[in-house]
Amino acid sequence: MDDLRMRARGLLADALELTPDELPDDASIDTFDAWTSLGHMRLILGIEASMATQLDAALVIGIASLDDIVSVLQNGSAQ
Amino acid sequence: MDFGALGSVTDLRQGTRWTAADLARASAHSAAVVRPLVTPDRPHVVIAHGGTPMFLADLFGVWEAGGCAVCVNPGLTVSEMSVIGEFLNPAAVLIGDEDGPVVPDGVPCLNSVREKINKNSGLGGNLRTLDDPALILFTSGTSGAPKGVVHSLRSLFARIGLNRAHMGDGSLARSLCVLPTHFGHGLIGNCLTPLFAGGDLLLWSAVSLKETAELGATLAAHDVTFMSAVPAFWRMALRLSDAPPRPCLQRVHIGSAPLSSALWQDIAQWAGTDSVVNMYGITETANWVAGASLADAPPEDGLIGTMWGGCAAVLAEDGTLRSRGEGEILLQTPSLMLGYHARPDLTEPVLRNGWYHTGDTGQIDGDGRIRLIGRRKSEINKAGMKVHPEEVDLLLERHPGVAEACCFGVPDEVSGEIVGVVVALVATKTDGQPAPTIADLRDWCRARIKAECVPDRWFTLAEIPKTDRGKVNRDTVRDRCLRQGPG
Numbered sequence: 001m002d003d004l005r006m007r008a009r010g011l012l013a014d015a016l017e018l019t020p021d022e023l024p025d026d027a028s029i030d031t032f033d034a035w036t037s038l039g040h041m042r043l044i045l046g047i048e049a050s051m052a053t054q055l056d057a058a059l060v061i062g063i064a065s066l067d068d069i070v071s072v073l074q075n076g077s078a079q
Numbered sequence: 080m081d082f083g084a085l086g087s088v089t090d091l092r093q094g095t096r097w098t099a100a101d102l103a104r105a106s107a108h109s110a111a112v113v114r115p116l117v118t119p120d121r122p123h124v125v126i127a128h129g130g131t132p133m134f135l136a137d138l139f140g141v142w143e144a145g146g147c148a149v150c151v152n153p154g155l156t157v158s159e160m161s162v163i164g165e166f167l168n169p170a171a172v173l174i175g176d177e178d179g180p181v182v183p184d185g186v187p188c189l190n191s192v193r194e195k196i197n198k199n200s201g202l203g204g205n206l207r208t209l210d211d212p213a214l215i216l217f218t219s220g221t222s223g224a225p226k227g228v229v230h231s232l233r234s235l236f237a238r239i240g241l242n243r244a245h246m247g248d249g250s251l252a253r254s255l256c257v258l259p260t261h262f263g264h265g266l267i268g269n270c271l272t273p274l275f276a277g278g279d280l281l282l283w284s285a286v287s288l289k290e291t292a293e294l295g296a297t298l299a300a301h302d303v304t305f306m307s308a309v310p311a312f313w314r315m316a317l318r319l320s321d322a323p324p325r326p327c328l329q330r331v332h333i334g335s336a337p338l339s340s341a342l343w344q345d346i347a348q349w350a351g352t353d354s355v356v357n358m359y360g361i362t363e364t365a366n367w368v369a370g371a372s373l374a375d376a377p378p379e380d381g382l383i384g385t386m387w388g389g390c391a392a393v394l395a396e397d398g399t400l401r402s403r404g405e406g407e408i409l410l411q412t413p414s415l416m417l418g419y420h421a422r423p424d425l426t427e428p429v430l431r432n433g434w435y436h437t438g439d440t441g442q443i444d445g446d447g448r449i450r451l452i453g454r455r456k457s458e459i460n461k462a463g464m465k466v467h468p469e470e471v472d473l474l475l476e477r478h479p480g481v482a483e484a485c486c487f488g489v490p491d492e493v494s495g496e497i498v499g500v501v502v503a504l505v506a507t508k509t510d511g512q513p514a515p516t517i518a519d520l521r522d523w524c525r526a527r528i529k530a531e532c533v534p535d536r537w538f539t540l541a542e543i544p545k546t547d548r549g550k551v552n553r554d555t556v557r558d559r560c561l562r563q564g565p566g
Contacts, residue, residue: 017497017535022518029288033530037288038462041315041493057319061292 008069011050015043028065047072080106080139086278088132091297097132105133109140109173109191116170116187117146123167123215125149127160127182128175129260130284135270137173137191142232145207146170149215149227150261155180158527163217166225166421209233215420216263218362219467226467227420228263228362235267238365238414241388242272245370246305250330250354251276255298255306257286264335264463268358268366269307278305286312294320295349299327307332307358309463310339311494313346326351334358334367335463336495337451340378347373359383359449363435365414369449381441381450388412392434393443400434405442407455409434457553459488459496464531466498468553471524471532478523480505480515483543487557489536500534501560503542538565 009020012027016039029035044060047069055063055072062078063069071078082103089096097105113124124141126148128134141148149167151160157180163169164183171187182188207213214235215227243251254273258265265284273280281301283290290297294316298306308316310333328350333343338357347355353373360367369391371384389412392400400409415435418426429436438456443449459466468486475484483503488496504514515523517537524533538560546552 017537019518036530037291037315038311038494040288041318042491044318045492057292060319061289 004070004073005066007050008066008073011046012043012066012069015039015046023066025066030064043069051076080143082106082139084275084277086274086276086280088135088274088280088282090131091281091283091301093131095132097136102132102136102139105136105192106139106143108194108196109137110143111140111196112189112191112194113141113146113171113173114144117141117144118170121168121170122147122212123149123169125151125163125167125169125172125186127151127155127172127179128153128177130282131175132282133175133192134260135274140191141173142207142213147212147215147229149217150266151180151217152259152261152529153177153179154529156525156527156529157181159529162225166227167215207232209236210417212417212420216261216266216362218465219470224470224473225420226422226425229417229420230365230414231417234365234414234416235271237388237412238267238367239272239275241414242268242367243276245387246272246276246330248276248278250305251278252304253279253281253302255281255283255301255303257283257306257308257312259284262335262463263362263366264307264309264360268332268334268360273305288315288319291315292319295323296321299323299325302327304329305331307334309333309335310342311336311462313342314493317342317345317349322349322351328352330354330356332356332358332367332370334360336460337381340380343373343378357383359451361437363416363429364410364412365416368410368412368414371448379450381452383441383449383451385447385449386410386412388414391443391447391449393441394436401443403443403445403447405452406440408437408439408441408443408449408451410437411435457487459486459498461488461491461496461498461531462494466532468498471498471500471528471534474524474528475500475502475520478515478520480512481520482506485543485551485553485556486534487553487560489557489561497535498532499536499538499557499560501538501540501543501556503540536565538563 013020016034068078082099085099087098124146126137138148160180161183171189172182174190210231210233212229213232214230217227219226251273256269258269260266331350347353356370356372358367359369369383369386371382392402392409393404393406394409395406439451440453441449441451457468471486472484475481481502482505486500489499491497
């Protein structure tokens, strides 16, 4: 789980052009200003490249927090 | 203003619809609010809100009062608003109901809806001509060296008239605006053109991801006939939203950033029409000046079609002006700006002998079709938002821990480009402060420039490489930084 969380942090940090330690643990698209819609699309591309699959539109919209990214990496779905 | 010819405006989020008569009443009220403040020596009224019918009422109200409207990004920082305040000494700043920028001391800050007027303040006014400055849109420099594009009512009405002639009022029956209204593309192309064509304008500015996923359904629900957006928006929309359940779009424009032929075709398939037009426009020309439609020719990277009024030429390498060939694209158009406000130093190099020098390079063929192949200016195009790297350099070099900075565009799959910067930190500290981290510098920038200008990707070097003539070549610096990697 810790590995997945680190991976999730890495993907989000890369997408938002930040370092992982700049991400708050509770980072969410609603509360973290740096998590813009363009950054979100970069995140989706990063997740897809990492999983070698294409996420459906509902999941793209459903990912809204670091926990969601972990969940997608683990189960293929958001929380 | 002849409000009788205007269409209606609907705020999709609020669900409110303003008829032309509603707009006329609100504009008259807004005019009465600002008229006592506007003088020939102090004509500027900053409108620091947008995306609502009230924004349009304030714009028309400022014009009715004989003022010059200055439409700014509501997300400007305190220091950016301060720069604009000093630069323009505005008569007033009009704000909306949402949070807006902090207004400089000494400048009346008004919400025109809430202001009461006395019965005499709506009378008289400042007479203006069609050639007086009527609109200023800042394209850069809000952090230090303002560059405000000035348009007259004549240039705006010329552009609106030419847009209508080339688009046809029928396709403008119901238009959706998803763009910010402080950009020429959103304001002049996507709002004023349909409104003056008598169409229904639907405002849905700055759509969220969730809203983007509903684009197809929204278009069909409102039977939207026309919309325009930037390529980055379309990339998201095509990914997130089903196509409209029934065909409604008669015309689609894409502009403000380079469009690939593949995306062009994908948009046409999604929209269910081949009237998908790659537009070329610049704030200095009051938005669109040329367009290429899939209905007329197959897509090509860089193809922007023929002029919508006026004419184009190329300035060849040998300095000759030619009607066809390759070189810098020069334009003559009735919608050309008056110049940059109070900046003859910036105006003179781009307005020469009646030609506007775009800074873009391209080819014009024998049929007058224009193809863009590059640009001479160093402007960064981040999802349609223009960032001037020189502005970022100058800002960062004001930080005591930065010796030198060089900003450049970095290719990006989502935005087209993002903003990259390399900084050389001051080697010797005199104040005992530790060297700033990248996070420190990013936060420092966020407090001083609007979000889209804050560099996305940061690099550090001991010294920024120069040419043998001591100059910085941004492309060379970018290539070296990308090879080296961030940090």
